[in-house]
Amino acid sequence: MGTPWIALRTQLLFNGHGLVVSDGSCSRTSQKTLQMTDLLQWPQISICRSPEMETFSCYWTDGNFYNLTAPRTIQLLYMKSIDEDWKECPDYITSGENSCYFNVSYTSIWVPYCVRLASKNQVFDQKCFSVDEIVLPDPPVHINWTLLNTSQTGIHADIQVRWDPPPTADVQKGWITLEYELQYKEVNETKWKELTPRVSTMVPLYSLKMGRDYEIRLRSRQQTSEKFGEFSEIVYVSFSQLGSECVRSEEIGFPWFLVVTFGACGLAVTVILIVLSKQPRLKMLIFPPVPVPKIKGIDPDLLKKGKLDEVNSILASHGDYKTKLYNDDLWVEFIELDIEDPDEKNRVSDTDRLLSEDHLKSHSCLGAKDDDSGRASCCEPDIPETDFSASDTCDAISDSDQFKKVTEKEEDLLCLDRKDEEESLASFANTDTQHRHMNTQSENIQLWPPFAESTDSLRPSVHPQISNQNSLTNTDFYAQVSDITPAGRVVLSPGQKSKVGRPQREGCTEQNFTIDNTYFCEADVKKCIAVTSHEEDEPHVQEQSCNEDAYFTTESLTTTGVNLGASTAETPISEMPVPDYTSIHIVHSPQGLVLNATALPVPDKEFNMSSGYVSTDQLNKIMP
Amino acid sequence: MPAYIGDAGDSPAPVDPSRSAPGSGLRRAMAPARAAGRAGAVAALALLWLLVCGPGDSGCHLLTVADLFDRVIRHSGRIHSLSTTLYTELEKHFPPRDNELGKPARKCHTSGMLTPNGKEYAQKIPREELTHLILKLLQAWKEPLSHFNQHIEHHQELPDDSLSKAKQISNMVHELKTGVEKVTKKMQSMGIISNSLNGMASSEGTGLSISNEANMMSDSDFIHCFRRDSNKVQSYLKILKCRIMPENSC
DSSP: OHHHHHHHHHHEEEOSSOEEEOSSOOOHHHHHHTOSOSOOOOOEEEEEEBSSSSOEEEEEEOOTHHHHSSOOOEEEEEEETTOSSOEEOSOSSTTOTTEEEEOGGGOOTTSEEEEEEEETTEEEEEEEEEGGGSBOOOOOEEEEEEEEEEOTTSSEEEEEEEEEOOTTSOTTTTSSOEEEEEEEEETTOOSOEEOOOBSSSEEEEEEEETTSOEEEEEEEEETTOOOOOOBOOOEEEOOGGGOOTTOOSSOOSSOHHHHHHHHHHHHHHHHHHHHHHHOHHHHHHHSOOOOOOOOTTOOHHHHHHSOHHHHHHHHHTTSSOOOGGGOTTHHHHHHHHHHHOOOTTHHHHHHHHHHHSTTTOOOOSOOOOTTSOHHHHSOOTTSOGGGTTSOSOGGGTTOHHHHHHHHHHHHHHHHHHHHHHHHHHHHOOOHHHHHHHHHHHHHHHHHHHHHHHHHHHTSSSOOHHHHHHOBOTTOTTOOEEEEEOTTSOEEEEOOOBOOOOOOOSTTTTTOOOOTTOOOOOHHHHHHHHHHHHHHTTOOOOOOOOTGGGGSOOHHHHHHHHHHHHHHHHHSOOOSOOOOSOOEEEEEETTTEEEEEOSSSOOOSSOOOOBTTBOOHHHHHHHOO | OOSSOOOTTSOSSOOOTTTSOHHHHHHHHHTGGGSTTOHHHHHHHHHHHHTOOOTTOSSOOOOOHHHHHHHHHHHHHHHHHHHHHHHHHHHHHSOOOOOOSSSOOOOOTTTTSOOOOSHHHHHHSOHHHHHHHHHHHHHHHHHHHHHHHHHHTTOSSSOHHHHHHHHHHHHHHHHHHHHHHHHHHHHHHHTSSOOOOHHHHHHHHHHHHHHHHHTTSOHHHHHHHHHHHHHHHHHHHHHHHHHHSGGGOO
């Protein structure tokens, strides 16, 4: 009996739209005529489910095909894994039409089942499963909701939804554990909002709009599975029954009051700012000025229009400030500065200082001859105070210690330069240059006695004795600055004999004094002078080693002065009497001085001195 | 049908007398005593009551049987979830079984074990046997799981997630077995169940033969079988816990 069914089945083609009889002609007209029904399907087992893992039911669909032929004789057969044969469904009724219900006695959990939908010998469908896999619980029952609270604005509300588990599921004994999922949405919405599945049978819903109605539905599933059961019935949530007096049905479209408030605030702030800017007092009160940098004790106004003395005193109180420009004792400190700074380049500036700013200085010391290094020769501090006969303005140099110190520095300066000289001399290997230097040396020697004497004479305690002592035979072409008047005039002393220094015969000629070398050890000069004087048949000068003159002491100087004086007195003055001084005609700083020669022929041309020294050539030009 | 319908919102564990106040617990303990056939349970409850510690007591270190059961039940639930996830992952990689017209297949190596296949049967068999069955099941899966872990590592196409899950499962099964053993000892010490070692000995004997069968299965069948047995263990534990608490009329 089943054979023709099977044969027919193989000849039939399903295309989803109709049954086409495969008789060889697949014409459309035959298709159309045979489209009696759109869907012709075999009977199928739609689903087998167990709501509580104790019973299960299988549902199938009738096929359209069946109506065409024999009356329905569909059977549901089942077989457990332990069974040998197929058995028929025990209950076709309980679960409804086209269903088979397996009660507790027929249900075995964790046992593989196979269910077959068949009619006679025709098998339509088959499914194999085990009951623990097909658990789909019933939806929860007794769903209700209660109002938790409402917001202060009355727009939103919170509700609590409660329900009961499906009665079929034995949750209490723990045979099955259920999870519940709640879904809700507004009435006119289309998409449901889902909450996470939970085991508890109550859940709060927050921020529901009171003006709207909501729909709630629930479904459950076994905790360890992923498939949910059917949805429960929809529960409506409506807040209207609670009273809608305080319900704002519509939300505020545009927050006008916010705009007004902020606008007013901005306006107020603007007005305040304007008022503040107009009144500086108020402004100062609210916005105090930021303190500018300020030196303590100094008023910037004073600096702008104050007197120099005041400013000086103020600034001096700050320590390192050198008040040399405003101090009477400047020349001593001036020397200090010079000694500390033995740069050659300062020669010119020193000379400038000495020559151009002499009017500012009120010292009575002999200024250095401009052809010499003014610095070192200025105001030798060793001259004793008792020799303050020429002037009384060298009060600053009353401190012998200061003098000593100055002298030390001076001497160091001079000796240092001598070392430099020696080094420079050593570099000259050329005999010509040496010879030249020798020549110049002889010439320079002439210069240096005055320099030496000028250094001596420039010492504060200048005394005309010393000044008179220094002279050489042919050194009458120079003028020695003997005094600087307070008015600023330079008083030159007359030409003087060479000072008899402390010669050392040896070593003098060996030294090549270059004309450009402004500094030299005074002792060496004196040596040379002594030697020269000795050569020129000058009185023998008291020998003193240069080393002894590392620093001059007043006693030694005095002795020297006395000796010199004595020697001078003994020395026959062979030279012509030279004028004591020559006034400075023009001061061209830093080029040099133009001297008014009284007894000497006036130099026709002013000789430019480079670095404040007169070269021998220049001197020779000038002098006859 | 349950004797009464309590608060369904609670956890599946029935109300525990140990959690409630001492007085109410005693009252509850008195109520089931009226029912016939509950004398043994009452005695057990009395014993339990003596050893109970309230959950709020700070100095109490004793864990009640109920707490222990809760823990093992949660653990078995986690095992079941993991195995379900692993099964779905493996099904993607391995071809699904055809719904063949024939006998239902999927023979598991534990299929030969006689286990209650329904709630009623689980409620009827003695508690000792139920406990023993649980332990037997766990023992039966111990070896095959370790073999499975070694075997599955060679599968290159499987994601690392699956491999880690498999390892995790075997560890958790071992922990669960230890936990159930502890609960069993506790119950035996409290007199809830009798000391019977006969069943235990036999389970170990059958374990070896079962393990051999397990090695013959395919990976997909293996995980499918394990998933089913993990659900079995979880359900048995739940029923066992319910049966220990008599007021739930399990």
